[in-house]
Amino acid sequence: xxxxxxxxxxxILVAVLALLTSGVAAYRPFAIADRRRGRYDVSAxxxxxxGRTDDAKAFxxxxxxxxxxxxxxxxxxxxxxxxxxxxxxxxxxPCKPSKINFLISGTILAxxxxxxxxxxxxxxxxxxxxxxxxxxxxxxxxxGRGKSWWRKRPTALRFDHCNNLIVKRLIHKNxxxxxxxxxxxxNVEIANLSIQAPGNSPNTxxxxxxxxxxxxxxxxxxxxxxxxxxxxxxxxxxxxxxxNCGPGHGISIGSxxxxxxxxxxxxxxxxxxxxxxxxxxxxxxxxxxxxxYAKDITFADSVFKLAGNPxxxxxxxxxxxxxxxxKASAVKISGVKYLGLRGTSVAKDGAIQLMCSxxxxxxxxxxxxxxxxxxxxxxxxxxxxxxxxxxxRLAYPSVTCLRKIND
Numbered sequence: 001x002x003x004x005x006x007x008x009x010x011x012i013l014v015a016v017l018a019l020l021t022s023g024v025a026a027y028r029p030f031a032i033a034d035r036r037r038g039r040y041d042v043s044a045x046x047x048x049x050x051g052r053t054d055d056a057k058a059f060x061x062x063x064x065x066x067x068x069x070x071x072x073x074x075x076x077x078x079x080x081x082x083x084x085x086x087x088x089x090x091x092x093x094p095c096k097p098s099k100i101n102f103l104i105s106g107t108i109l110a111x112x113x114x115x116x117x118x119x120x121x122x123x124x125x126x127x128x129x130x131x132x133x134x135x136x137x138x139x140x141x142x143x144g145r146g147k148s149w150w151r152k153r154p155t156a157l158r159f160d161h162c163n164n165l166i167v168k169r170l171i172h173k174n175x176x177x178x179x180x181x182x183x184x185x186x187n188v189e190i191a192n193l194s195i196q197a198p199g200n201s202p203n204t205x206x207x208x209x210x211x212x213x214x215x216x217x218x219x220x221x222x223x224x225x226x227x228x229x230x231x232x233x234x235x236x237x238x239x240x241x242x243x244n245c246g247p248g249h250g251i252s253i254g255s256x257x258x259x260x261x262x263x264x265x266x267x268x269x270x271x272x273x274x275x276x277x278x279x280x281x282x283x284x285x286x287x288x289x290x291x292x293y294a295k296d297i298t299f300a301d302s303v304f305k306l307a308g309n310p311x312x313x314x315x316x317x318x319x320x321x322x323x324x325x326x327k328a329s330a331v332k333i334s335g336v337k338y339l340g341l342r343g344t345s346v347a348k349d350g351a352i353q354l355m356c357s358x359x360x361x362x363x364x365x366x367x368x369x370x371x372x373x374x375x376x377x378x379x380x381x382x383x384x385x386x387x388x389x390x391x392x393r394l395a396y397p398s399v400t401c402l403r404k405i406n407d
Contacts, residue, residue, distance in 0.1 A: 038097075040066045041077040042084065049082030051109055056087045067095035078140065080105035087111055088120045088154070093129035093162075101133045104140030104170065110156070113148040113176075122158045123176065130163040136170030138192070146201060149176035153203070160184050168192050174201070178208040179224070185212045193220040199247030201225035206248070213237050224248040228278075232256070233263030233292065240269065246276030250307070252283045253297065255317050257290015257331040265294045273302040275343075281310035284336070285317040288357070289327035295335045304343030306375050311338055311352040313362060313388075330360035337366045344375040352383035352399055365390030367399050 034041060040062045043049065047058035066074040074097045078084060086108055110123055123144065126132060136142075144156040153176035159165055160183040168189070172179045173196040180195075182188060190207060197204040206222035209215065211234035218241040222228040228245035231238060231253045245251060251270055256263040263286075275281045282299040304310040313333060318324030333356065345351035351372040356362035365388050373396075374381045385401035392402040 035065065035069070038069065038071045038074045039077060040074060041079060043079055043082075047084055049079070049084045049106060051083035051085055051107075053085060054087050054111070055084045056089045059084070059086060059089060063091045066097070066100060067093065069097055072097055073099045073101070075101040075103055078102075078104045078106050078108065080139065083107040083109050085109045085111060086124070088123050088125075090125040090127065091129070092127050095129060097131070099131040099133065100129065101135060104134065104136045104142070107141040107143055109143050110145045110149075110176065112145065121154045122181075123154050124157045126159045126162065128161045129165075132159075132162060132164075133166040133168075134170065135166075135168055138169045139171070140169070141171040141173065143173055144175040144179070146174035146176045146197065146204065153177040155181045155208075157181070158183070163187055165189070166191075170194075171196070173197065175204050177203050178205045180207045182207065182209045182212050182215070184210075186214055188212065188215040190215070190217045191219050193222070195220070195222040195224060195228075197224050199223070199225055205230050206245075208232070209235050209238065211235065215239070218242050220244070222248060227252045230254075231265060231268060233261065233265060235265050235268075237267040238269070239271075241272045243273045244276070245273060246278045246305075248278050250275055250278045250280035250283055250309075252280070252285060253294055254283075254285040255287060256285070256294060257287040257292065259287075260289045260291070260329075263290060263292040263294075263331060266296045268297045269300070270298070270302065271300045274305065275302070275307045275310070276305040278304075278307050279309065280312055281307045282338075282341075283309070283312045283314070284333060285312075285314045286331040286333070287317050288315070288324055289329055290331045291329050293332040293334070295333070297335065298337045298339065299341065300337070300339040302341055304341070304345060304372060306344055306346050308345070308347050309351075309353060310343065310345050310347065310372050311341065311354075311370070313354045313356060315357040315360075315362070316355060326358065328359050330357040332360050333362040335364045336362070338368070338370055339366070340369045342371045343373075345372050346375045346379060348379055350382045350384040351397060352385075352395075354383075354385040354388045354399065354401065356385075356387040358387055361387040361389060363389050365402065367392040367395045367402060369394045371396045
């Protein structure tokens with residue numbers, strides 16, 4: 001009994017000493033215990049979380065310790081009810097653990113632009129890491145404080161050269177530029193994100209993908225000032241399902257072929273999505289003079305609500321000029337299916353626009369069970385198409401370039 005009392009008072013003494021000791025040292029005994037369990041709380045490395053103190057060094061120290069751990073799985077914890085101001089920071093691999101859980105329950109806050117000027121192009125950068133899971137626990141928030149950055153701006157959250165990446169349950173708002181950028185990654189799941197930016201915020205894409213393969217993006221809400229999802233060259237085998245997009249520019253493949261570039265995109269599936277008051281719906285856009293291909297693409301079972309340009313292929317993409325010259329080469333577009341699309345359009349120049357190059361036509365295009373109506377009286381319900389070959393069945397409006405297939 002006496003020994004138990006001794007242990008009890010010893011624990012009280014340790015707790016009192018911890019309260020009386022200022023600074024990081026008060027956390028160190030607990031940090032050591034957490035490391036043995038594979039847990040790395042950024043607070044144990046000196047992160048303050050008051051929204052004013054730059055906590056980047058503490059986050060970097062927590063990452064270094066977790067990345068060098070000898071256990072198979074580690075957790076880096078960003079605790080709830082705190083706001084952690086971070087200057088630009090890079091988290092580099094490879095790491096020793098096969099799985100790293102980056103658990104965000106609090107808020108990660110960007111600095112104001114005035115503090116850092118235009119000296120960097122990415123705010124939060126994860127590179128060369130396999131088995132990374134970024135989990136917002138449905139309340140963790142990344143706040144890019146984008147308004148101060150929208151004239152000259154970095155990507156907010158970038159992942160490159162990674163395998164088996166998961167990003168989920170994260171609130172991401174007011175990015176400086178792209179909210180999430182995926183480059184050179186394989187086997188990626190992105191789910192249950194809430195991406196929030198004003199419709200007039202410049203180039204605030206939700207998810208921007210390039211040179212990546214085998215991605216599954218699903219069950220997310222995206223309000224942006226640009227594409228909700230943009231798929232760029234070198235990307236293949238992407239499944240996009242149950243995305244609520246709007247405001248924004250829709251879901252886009254491209255732009256491809258800029259400055260004569262060779263781009264390849266294939267195996268894209270967009271299904272069960274909703275586009276509300278978006279500038280475009282589902283779009284493929286390529287520049288004149290490029291090369292390569294965009295093929296094996298399906299847009300299916302999706303709804304447009306007051307959307308501009310619900311269905312569009314634009315092989316004359318030229319956003320800063322109305323007079324880009326036609327060239328002898330173009331990115332080849334083929335094997336595109338539009339299946340089970342419905343809703344309303346505010347487009348005055350055609351709810352369906354398939355505008356393909358005279359030198360490199362669009363082939364094997366299928367429009368089947370598509371019903372897009374004008375949002376109000378006075379809006380013409382038309383389709384425009386040039387240099388397109390394929391077939392249509394139950395298409396409204398009718399796409400006259402395509403061969404009609406009857407039941």
